[in-house]
Amino acid sequence: MRTFVPLLLMLAAPVWAQGSGPTPALANRQLADPAQEAQAMRLMHGLRCIQCQGQSIADSDADMAGTMRAEVRQQIAAGQKPHAIRSWMIDRYGEWVSFEPDMKGAGLLLWIAPFLIFFAAIWLARGLFRRRT
């Protein structure tokens, strides 16, 4: 029995939990124009997958990521600008879908915080050096 059960487990087929349907053609096929494909790829690395939430749609194997990649490639092929496609995604899923926060609201704080900290550090260091001389 001890050897039999693991053998049975090896034979067990994984449950097909994601359903079945066609994968959009452009989900896993590159665009013919290398410049357009590079543009699409850059954008896809900056968009977050809705299903497996830590990954970009370029890295994810989830069905929804495939659909989003196809959407990005279709819109790029149709001459749409990457920032417009990014806004298109944000219009549907909110800021959450983008890995690159906008320079407004809390996002603005993220962008300027490094500079604020840098200047604060210089200001503090200046005081220290003055005392030593």
Added chain:
Amino acid sequence: MNRPWLLWIPLAVVAFIGGLAIYGLAVPKDDQVHSAMIGKKLPEFALPAATAGVPALSNTDMADGKPRLLNIFASWCLPCKAEAPHLEALKSAGVEIDAIAIRDKPEDVAAFLAEFGNPFRRIGSDSELAVQLKLGSSGVPETYVIGGDGTILFQHIGDIRAEHVPMLIEKVNAAK
């Protein structure tokens, strides 16, 4: 040092960061991705029928002046089976429900309806998730309240449980 209050700045910074950490631990994590389409019109789509005997679904079908629910489901999704009796209860309460089946086969949808009943007026088949993406929907099951003019009014993420039924009836009635 002529400005002793400066000494407190590092402590204040550390206390602020510590406070953020405690706040992050105390507030329950929200893993749900909410649609940003609430308050907007349904996107344009025309889906084929998901199974024989139930009509297909397009966005114009849901802009006939009558508010309704739009249920996103799949025959392979376990919580969708759990919410089936509550969709029946909503239908019995006079709520009209349309549905979109995600990555499904006609025979699987037919088997699902045969086993759990059919509370749906129309079912469209979204095999490539194209309409799900346009809706800002992140998974199955999800249920939207759609106004009579085709405006998306509310999104319920996850399965409908008994306690959600009165709330959904109220939202549909409020849209009338």
